[in-house]
Amino acid sequence: MKSALVSIFIFSMMVSGCISESIEEKLSNGNMISPDDYVWEDDGELVIVTYDVTGLTDELLSEFENQSGYKVNLMKLEDAGSILSHLLQHKNVQIADIALGLDNTYLQTAIENQVLWEHFANISGLYENVLGPYSGPLATPFDHGYICLNYDTQIVDGENLTVPTNLWELTEDEWKGKIAIPSPETSSPGRAFMTATIDYFANDGDNQTDWRDWWTSISQNDAIITTGWSEAYETHYTGGYGEYTEGYVGDAHIVVSYCHSPGVEAWYSGNWTKSAALDLPRASFHQIEYVSAVEGGNLGAASAFIEYLLSEDVNQKMPTENFMYSVLDGSDLPEDDGYRYHSTIPSQVAEITPEEISANMEMWLEEWNKAMVAV
Amino acid sequence: MHNKYLGTASVCVFLTLILAPLWLAFDRLVWVAGFDIFSWINSLDENYISQGVLEFTVLQALLSSLVTLAIGIPVAWQLGRYEWPFQSLIRSILTMPFVMPSIVAAMGFMHIVGNEGLNIRTNANTWFATLIIAHAWFNISLVIRFCEPVLSTLDPKMEEQMRLLPAGKSKLGRLRNLWLPLMIPSIAAAACMTFVFSFTSFALVRWITLGENTLESMMAGVGSSAGISGYMVSKNEVILGSSLIQFTILLFSLWLMSWLQMKRQTLLPTTSETVAKSKNVLGWSVILPAICFAILPLLTIMIASFRINEVDASGSNQYWSLAGWEYAFSTTNSLPSAWDALQNSVGYALITLLIALPLGYILAQTIRDLEKERPKLARVVDLLTMLPFAVSSVMIGLGVMLGMIRIDAEFFYSIWFTPILAHVMITTPFVVRIILPALRSLEPKYEECARTLGLTNIQRFFIIEIPLLRGSILVAAIFIMAMSMGEFGASWVITRNSDWTTLPIIIDSIRSIPYNNPLTTPAANAVSTVLMLIALVLFVSTEKFRPTRDGGMF
Numbered sequence: 064m065k066s067a068l069v070s071i072f073i074f075s076m077m078v079s080g081c082i083s084e085s086i087e088e089k090l091s092n093g094n095m096i097s098p099d100d101y102v103w104e105d106d107g108e109l110v111i112v113t114y115d116v117t118g119l120t121d122e123l124l125s126e127f128e129n130q131s132g133y134k135v136n137l138m139k140l141e142d143a144g145s146i147l148s149h150l151l152q153h154k155n156v157q158i159a160d161i162a163l164g165l166d167n168t169y170l171q172t173a174i175e176n177q178v179l180w181e182h183f184a185n186i187s188g189l190y191e192n193v194l195g196p197y198s199g200p201l202a203t204p205f206d207h208g209y210i211c212l213n214y215d216t217q218i219v220d221g222e223n224l225t226v227p228t229n230l231w232e233l234t235e236d237e238w239k240g241k242i243a244i245p246s247p248e249t250s251s252p253g254r255a256f257m258t259a260t261i262d263y264f265a266n267d268g269d270n271q272t273d274w275r276d277w278w279t280s281i282s283q284n285d286a287i288i289t290t291g292w293s294e295a296y297e298t299h300y301t302g303g304y305g306e307y308t309e310g311y312v313g314d315a316h317i318v319v320s321y322c323h324s325p326g327v328e329a330w331y332s333g334n335w336t337k338s339a340a341l342d343l344p345r346a347s348f349h350q351i352e353y354v355s356a357v358e359g360g361n362l363g364a365a366s367a368f369i370e371y372l373l374s375e376d377v378n379q380k381m382p383t384e385n386f387m388y389s390v391l392d393g394s395d396l397p398e399d400d401g402y403r404y405h406s407t408i409p410s411q412v413a414e415i416t417p418e419e420i421s422a423n424m425e426m427w428l429e430e431w432n433k434a435m436v437a438v
Numbered sequence: 439m440h441n442k443y444l445g446t447a448s449v450c451v452f453l454t455l456i457l458a459p460l461w462l463a464f465d466r467l468v469w470v471a472g473f474d475i476f477s478w479i480n481s482l483d484e485n486y487i488s489q490g491v492l493e494f495t496v497l498q499a500l501l502s503s504l505v506t507l508a509i510g511i512p513v514a515w516q517l518g519r520y521e522w523p524f525q526s527l528i529r530s531i532l533t534m535p536f537v538m539p540s541i542v543a544a545m546g547f548m549h550i551v552g553n554e555g556l557n558i559r560t561n562a563n564t565w566f567a568t569l570i571i572a573h574a575w576f577n578i579s580l581v582i583r584f585c586e587p588v589l590s591t592l593d594p595k596m597e598e599q600m601r602l603l604p605a606g607k608s609k610l611g612r613l614r615n616l617w618l619p620l621m622i623p624s625i626a627a628a629a630c631m632t633f634v635f636s637f638t639s640f641a642l643v644r645w646i647t648l649g650e651n652t653l654e655s656m657m658a659g660v661g662s663s664a665g666i667s668g669y670m671v672s673k674n675e676v677i678l679g680s681s682l683i684q685f686t687i688l689l690f691s692l693w694l695m696s697w698l699q700m701k702r703q704t705l706l707p708t709t710s711e712t713v714a715k716s717k718n719v720l721g722w723s724v725i726l727p728a729i730c731f732a733i734l735p736l737l738t739i740m741i742a743s744f745r746i747n748e749v750d751a752s753g754s755n756q757y758w759s760l761a762g763w764e765y766a767f768s769t770t771n772s773l774p775s776a777w778d779a780l781q782n783s784v785g786y787a788l789i790t791l792l793i794a795l796p797l798g799y800i801l802a803q804t805i806r807d808l809e810k811e812r813p814k815l816a817r818v819v820d821l822l823t824m825l826p827f828a829v830s831s832v833m834i835g836l837g838v839m840l841g842m843i844r845i846d847a848e849f850f851y852s853i854w855f856t857p858i859l860a861h862v863m864i865t866t867p868f869v870v871r872i873i874l875p876a877l878r879s880l881e882p883k884y885e886e887c888a889r890t891l892g893l894t895n896i897q898r899f900f901i902i903e904i905p906l907l908r909g910s911i912l913v914a915a916i917f918i919m920a921m922s923m924g925e926f927g928a929s930w931v932i933t934r935n936s937d938w939t940t941l942p943i944i945i946d947s948i949r950s951i952p953y954n955n956p957l958t959t960p961a962a963n964a965v966s967t968v969l970m971l972i973a974l975v976l977f978v979s980t981e982k983f984r985p986t987r988d989g990g991m992f
Binding site: 152293436 | 483484485486487489548549552553554559560562645648649659660662663664665666669670672747754770840843846847848851937947950959
């Protein structure tokens with residue numbers, strides 16, 4: 064039996080060697096192609112790879128189908144990271160036409176790996192601020208928001224727990240096991256928050272420690288690291304609607320979410336919420352989510368969809384349909400039921416350039432990983 | 439059918455089916471991570487996501503096996519040694535959990551511990567115990583299936599004779615000198631199998647023990663970023679390291695199990711089940727709680743599918759309604775309807791049946807034939823057919839996905855049949871495990887007679903084997919259907935195309951919808967109820983055809 068297994072193993076190693084080379088060759092030949100070289104086939108279908116199952120409502124998609132004649136097919140993945148992985152895994156053999164939901168911490172990697180195409184949608188009237196990280200033709204912002212810590216005002220009330228005035232306080236004993244953070248490896252809000260901490264600790268006037276030390280301390284303080292945002296916010300956080308959902312645990316009083324999450328809470332519950340955003344300078348991150356045409360996909364359909372998504376009628380609905388800010392110039396959150404009132408615009412967001420992100424993200428994640436397991 | 443060429447061909451087809459995707463996955467991962475076994479294994483400790491996962495996996499699998507035995511053995515004893523009214527119904531109920539899709543079990547247990555049940559979910563210290571009990575719920579049937587036939591068919595004379603001997607005078611003496619030697623192979627085999635299934639637990643861990651992972655669920659988590667050159671390289675190492683460790687541990691358990699199963703077959707004295715048994719009123723104290731335990735998670739799912747928990751400005755408000763069912767069965771752009779998922783599930787299950795049943799049958803026949811002539815080779819082939827148990831469904835899913843990308847992504851994504859490949863890989867080993875013991879228990883006399891009468895191979899197959907093995911073949915067929923319909927791990931990895939959505943996947947998708955939609959939980963429970971009822975109907979129908987004593991596993 065041993066010899067049989069060994070020979071199977073050797074055989075597979077031999078064949079795998081040959082195949083690896085051929086794949087490598089194929090991938091390394093992918094030189095940047097210009098829009099003039101784009102060739103695509105219009106099969107009447109638009110395949111959208113995305114992660115958020117409720118981000119686009121049925122009405123919005125049906126409306127697009129009626130207007131454009133394309134049939135929409137959604138491919139839902141776990142999170143924004145999975146969209147990027149999907150695109151990279153399927154490089155040169157893409158099956159999607161649109162990637163919806165890559166944010167400014169993921170976009171550069173997708174661009175560098177040439178998995179996106181320039182669209183020819185006609186777009187205008189975008190809010191200048193959202194074009195900061197990227198304004199080229201390979202991706203168009205469709206919504207945005209600020210990532211920051213949220214806390215439960217009924218427990219973090221100054222008596223049971225004091226409202227933190229800096230991030231180091233969260234590594235103290237009173238916060239042990241009471242902070243929920245989505246993992247930067249798998250979640251886009253988690254990645255955005257990690258990115259913010261890099262800037263935060265680089266500018267905190269302390270040269271002895273940096274962001275890695277903080278993450279080591281937070282890991283030792285039993286912070287709850289979750290796979291995605293939903294688990295952190297719905298299952299662990301005491302300040303949100305999660306307490307009414309099944310599977311609720313409620314062991315965290317501070318969570319990484321959006322600065323406008325309390326606004327969404329209020330909007331749902333008739334202008335009432337016990338959740339508030341914690342506005343610490345440089346501890347929040349301006350997240351912009353993009354829609355892009357995927358290389359080799361149906362560019363006609365993709366461009367039509369991008370144009371539709373950025374049209375005034377549709378994009379204005381982002382706050383109530385997708386719980387994010389619209390990217391249109393002059394738009395804001397609705398005032399109904401305290402949505403805008405309970406939403407905080409951070410006083411100073413973390414300043415990390417897209418170039419820094421694209422050059423360092425992989426390394427940061429590795430360092431984050433090391434910091435989390437360091438004893 | 440006793441045809442050497444057919445046998446060899448089936449072994450080759452099976453190995454290609456199993457090994458090709460796995461080797462493609464392995465190759466792609468090595469291409470990214472490099473070939474360095476030490477680095478793969480070390481990566482488990484160096485990554486936050488995989489740190490401590492191996493320890494957790496082994497610990498929970500060991501404890502699950504022990505608890506399963508502790509609950510299962512008394513039940514098997516009562517069932518096997520005494521007479522019960524509605525015996526076959528009781529047996530069906532107690533062994534049914536095993537064919538329940540793991541995601542259904544997860545939903546059921548989440549309810550029991552949730553705020554409308556025991557309300558212990560908020561205490562994180564209860565999660566581990568919940569998981570262990572859920573695993574026990576799942577695997578008790580293995581203990582019953584393995585042990586009960588041995589107990590129920592033992593000739594009472596053996597015990598009577600034992601009583602007369604000095605060593606068997608006391609209960610303890612009889613336990614030590616009769617029951618233990620008789621039962622240990624069966625108990626150990628059941629423990630091995632429980633260990634394997636708990637080790638590779640995915641849906642239950644994903645939903646119950648938050649923050650903790652088995653190697654299986656962790657690999658599923660990082661699997662989406664696997665196989666990309668120069669991107670997240672350490673995750674590829676983690677997957678390679680984990681699968682290597684998992685493969686080694688599981689292969690050993692399966693080898694042990696297969697060895698025990700063979701030993702068990704030769705050890706048992708042949709006796710009849712028709713002997714009169716006494717009734718045992720006290721035994722109800724074991725059987726009744728066991729029945730409640732088996733039914734409870736399923737009952738709660740059914741009830742919860744009609745229960746809506748709505749939250750508004752005035753607080754939360756609960757009421758009964760069919761809205762969850764309507765939500766689950768309506769098509770939206772963002773989620774296929776449960777109706778589509780049901781059609782996919784049934785379609786996949788039927789086609790899987792058409793492929794896996796003949797394939798598994800021929801494999802079992804080949805092993806049986808080899809056992810007579812080349813027993814060592816027979817053991818190798820036997821073990822090879824169990825490989826999919828050892829590589830776990832997530833690895834199979836990953837293999838199929840990376841294989842598709844490698845060969846022709848567009849083609850594979852465009853055809854509806856693609857997921858069947860994974861289903862065939864997962865169900866065929868079960869067929870072999872059901873048919874093989876049945877073949878072993880066939881009286882060689884029949885075949886010898888048939889040969890003397892000049893019947894050809896094909897005639898012998900249709901006139902003798904099929905009628906004699908009818909029961910086992912039906913059990914295998916229904917098992918394939920149930921397993922295929924409940925398959926979660928592999929489907930979860932490969933189902934990126936909404937046209938492929940099956941019932942277990944839609945349950946997970948509905949439950950994962952963020953934002954406060956009061957219909958998601960009831961809708962997920964509604965789909966779980968459908969899946970559960972299908973599994974139940976399939977399972978109760980097998981019970982009728984199950985050979986009284988086939989010595990099989992499932």
